[in-house]
Amino acid sequence: MSEPVSALKNAIYHDGIVKVSEVGNVGMITLRGDLAAKPLQKAAIAAAGVNMPDQGHCLTEGAGGMAWMSPDELLIMCAYADAHAKLADLQEKLAGSHALAANVSDARAMFEVRGPLAREVMSKLAPVDLSPSAFTPGMFRRTRLAQVPAAFWMPEEDVFRLICFRSVAQYVFDLLSIAAQPGSEVGVY
Known part of the structure; x- marks a missing residue:
């Protein structure tokens, strides 16, 4: 590889x-969905390692972070090597929700x-x-x-x-x- x-x-x-x-190289995952939905918030917080950002804000901690992109979109940042695993975890946690997560790192x-x-x-x-x-x-x-x-x-x-x-x-x-x-x-x- x-x-x-x-x-x-x-x-x-x-x-x-x-x-x-x-x-x-930085891991970046676009997450779209209802930002007020508790399952989405919980999954996003777990993936990013920071709390949900307010509108028009970005929170970072070490390699992790999350940015408010729009009323239905977040950008989750992580170590590049962790992006695939974090994406899989997000998709598993949000399988029953109306949400979309995609690895946009590259x-x-x-x-x-x-x-x-x-x-x-x-x-x-x-x-x-x-x-x-x-x-x-x-x-x-x-x-x-x-x-x-x-x-x-x-x-x-x-x-x-x-x-x-x-x-x-x-x-x-x-x-x-x-x-x-x-x-x-x-x-x-």
Whole structure:
């Protein structure tokens, strides 16, 4: 069996105003269904290792986490090697429920933007108010990053985690790297 390879083989750009890095292989499971249903909540919490996030939020703990994607969708994150087992467990627990779970790990790429100017870099690319009073750690947004769909959150201050389709990973990495070029500070935040 071949070894999994991330979209950009853990690419890093660290010569700019922030560090941009591909996180590597991350387990990601899309779970769709009635988010108010107790069986779905219980199964999702067990798979993610965190509580249910509020609307527009993401909770993470170690390699595990869960993001609120829409009124009927969650994104469960885990170690890449655990994704198949967690998916099978979810499907077993939700067999009698109207729910859909799919392993999307190999269809997505994850990046991290780290540094005191991370808000500036992200603000150049996403039509989201990222001021410290409007976007705080734990908040989650599905939006666009220039010309492609993306989602991001802040696990902690000065750090953004970003998810995009694997097929546009190079484009997103290049966007982030260009937005982080030396001397590109805007001074807004």
